[in-house]
Amino acid sequence: MVWESGRVFSLRFTTLVEAPLTVAFDVARAPGRSWPTPLREVESDRPYSDVHVTESPTGRGRVTSARRFTATADGTLVDQRIDGGSGLRGPLGWVADRVLRRRLQRAVRVDLAGYVAAAEARAHEVVQVVGAALVDAGRVLVAQRSGGPYDGCWEFPGGKVEPGESQLAALVRECAEELGATVEPGDFLGEVPLDGVVGGGPRGASTMRVWAARVVSGEPVAHEHAALRWVTADELDDVDWIAADRPLLPAVRTLLTRS
């Protein structure tokens, strides 16, 4: 990218936040607290990406901040790219660009330190649900809820993470309770916001993270569900899923076609 006047620089910051995707995104809503000029949001695709712009302090150039939020097994990877320039030409522009670049670098570092702490603290306040896509011979186990608001809908075995419990420990515990089987978690598959799904809570109050897994001992039995079913990749779309789960189906389909 080249600005009409002056030169341009690029900065890149990659940060792992130990918080779910929705939390990492929602807490990041107001970036640029330490920036020289206020940022304006021009694009937002919650909880995946956003773009902000600001004028450079000279009033002649522009700075753009584009962030991408990706759910990973360990939390959320925040990838931020800043493109900007003072908008000034010649030797003065050269100096102004260097100063602006350094100020932004410092400002982002200060912002990130506060942001990571705030997101990780907030992560303890949201309801985190974990789910297991249990795979065997090209099929995945789906479980039918019994009672409650999603009575009759199908879901991944799993449930809420308890305070102080790790997500994978919760996954193994929930599968043992619900299926009477021991499971071993594998690859992380993805995360979906459960906005309003769990107890009708507000936006960002709950989220679900799903892992591929396999049964290592015992035969799954529906201890808490109405029924269990093993389904193939071709049958995935026809299942009457809890609606929030549907965005995870492409990842499950890929998993099944690989297994």
Ligand SMILES: Nc1nc2c([nH]c(=O)n2[C@H]2C[C@H](O)[C@@H](COP(=O)(O)OP(=O)(O)OP(=O)(O)O)O2)c(=O)[nH]1
């Ligand atoms: N287990 C599971 N829960 C899901 C899925 N999709 C989805 O929206 N949910 C929602 C439904 C529930 O509101 C919430 C999980 O709660 P739960 O009732 O199964 O969890 P739990 O066993 O820990 O519940 P409890 O102790 O509070 O009764 O997440 C899914 O695929 N699997």
